[in-house]
Amino acid sequence: MKPIRLPEPPGSPQSMGGVPDIFEGGVYGVVRRAVVIGNGFPASENQSIGLVRALGLSERQTLYRITRPTGGINELLHWLPVSFHKKLYYIICRIYGLSQILIARRGEKIARPPTANGGGIGLSSVLEADVKNIVRMAKETFDKDGPLLVVASGRDTISIASSIKRLASENVFVVQIQHPRSHLDRFDMVVTPQHDYYPLTPSAQQQVPRFLRKWITPREAPDEHVILTVGALHQVDFAVLRNAAKAWHDEFAPLPKPLLVVNIGGPTRYCRYSTDLAKQLITSLHNVLTSCGSVRISFTRRTPEKACLIISKLIRKELGTNPKVYIWDGEEPNPHMGNLAWADTFLVTADSVSMLSEACSTGKPVYVIGAERCTWKFVEFHKKLRERGMVRPFTGLEDISESWSYPPLNDTADVANQVHRALAKRGWKLRP
Known part of the structure; x- marks a missing residue:
């Protein structure tokens, strides 16, 4: 339930330009925290963390990570969507009773997705990304803590980030870094390098047989909520x-x-x-x-x-x-x-x-x-x-x-400015 906005008397803080949060919707319109959805690859996670840092929310960020089973047959299943990969892995384990002989190649061990998996970035524990938990948190804490900024990067994060947007669209602003290849409207903002649109250029079209062109993504020019960069985002400033x-x-x-x-x-x-x-x-x-x-x-x-x-x-x-x-x-x-x-x-x-x-x-x-x-x-x-x-x-x-x-090259700061503008269009702002 949003606060009622009463008419402001002449000379009030709002009419004078200095607006306390309480008269601007309080926490309802101020983004004070961020969730980063990672995939375990430092290059990808560094982009999300870099953007959150540029937005001034690094002290109020929570890192969740999507993990896949590794080892043995799992190395052949990484092309599958991560959710389906995990379900298939569970079925295989049930059928074969976690037999290392049957589902692992010689000398390899199967590794289950960990629930605490922050070692790669120097953290003792990173939560496993779970759509239901993140959506519940965004909704239940909205009245107290305001909107939630969600930043995700990498192929495995696409389904998680888009599901959060679909289930909690009134409570979150979702930024997907790296092109999701299709259905860009599943996110509030997509951040991707200009060269990801190379397949649309005449030079690229000449390199691809005509019967294969419809399978090469992206198929359409960037729309209004795609932010193009030259390179990758990062934490260096x-x-x-x-x-x-x-x-x-x-x-x-x-x-x-x-x-x-x-x-x-x-x-x-x-x-x-x-x-x-x-x-x-x-x-x-x-x-x-x-x-x-x-x-x-x-x-x-x-x-x-x-x-x-x-x-x-x-x-x-x-x-x-x-x-x-x-x-x-x-x-x-x-x-x-x-x-x-x-x-x-x-x-x-x-x-x-x-x-x-x-x-x-x-x-x-x-x-x-x-x-x-x-x-x-x-x-x-x-x-x-x-x-x-x-x-x-x-x-x-x-x-x-x-x-x-x-x-x-200042891509990270440029994207941060675009996030500010996009939030303003929704009537939200970042905590100063």
Whole structure:
């Protein structure tokens, strides 16, 4: 039940422009809290958490996570919708009595979805995403705590987020990050990179046989509640970088300048490469070492284990003994934030939208290696970055001491502003 709004007398706070919450609907119109629906992948969850942080709600957020059974036959079932996967897993367990011999491949174990699963992001416990529980919480606490902001990212979160919107539309504002491929009206807002609409371009149409085009999504241009970005959302802004610079001062301040930070991902569906790119990278790094004061090399956690080991061995063998080069061994603490804060120049493999987005948010020079090996929508992504002057191809002929700049990529803040506007259209606002 919403509060009754009485006419305001002349000279009242409302007529003067300063409106206390109680005269503006109280908690009914103020968003003070957020729920993040995660899928267990750091790159996806980082986008949702980054947006919540940009909106000033990081102190009032709750993280729920959707988990799938893993191991054995489950690795072949990840293409199924997560709810159906879990039901099928339950049936298999009932039939075979959880027999590891019958439903697991040799040497593998079946892992049930945990109820406390926050280890991957440093939390002791993350609640398992449950539509009924979240909807009940949104409705029962609405009168006391106001509307609930729900932010989800990744394919497995689509059904959960859309169900919350359907069952509690008057109590929630749902933001889905990454394109859900169809039925965009299931959400209040969809946030997705521009290159997700690459299939609609003439270039993409020429690459797809006519009889397959109707199966390629998205099929329609973005509507009014789709917010387009250049890259991925994240948690990096100038305040974060300032704090990281202080936290990592003792380790990074003594390093000779300029500092070149090298971030290596791994081959993906749209950017395929193997040891040949590692050899190209090693040769090019040898060529630029004379213009570098220091080089720090890191591998991302999502780098495929086999590819990571092969590439890491090659790089360690060729560069590990050079006094200018430091290669992170993968042990804690992760120097990623220190690298972002202290680097003078970045070199990033072309496969990772997240790594490139974070590097480009600093306004510092970013070189890319392997972009010519990318296909489909990744071609469009790299094209956008080049057009904005944010990245340049890495050839090995660069003088790292020469700097250049550009307006930093600010997707997360831009989307946060769009959320403010969308909430205002509903008569809601964010807690200042």
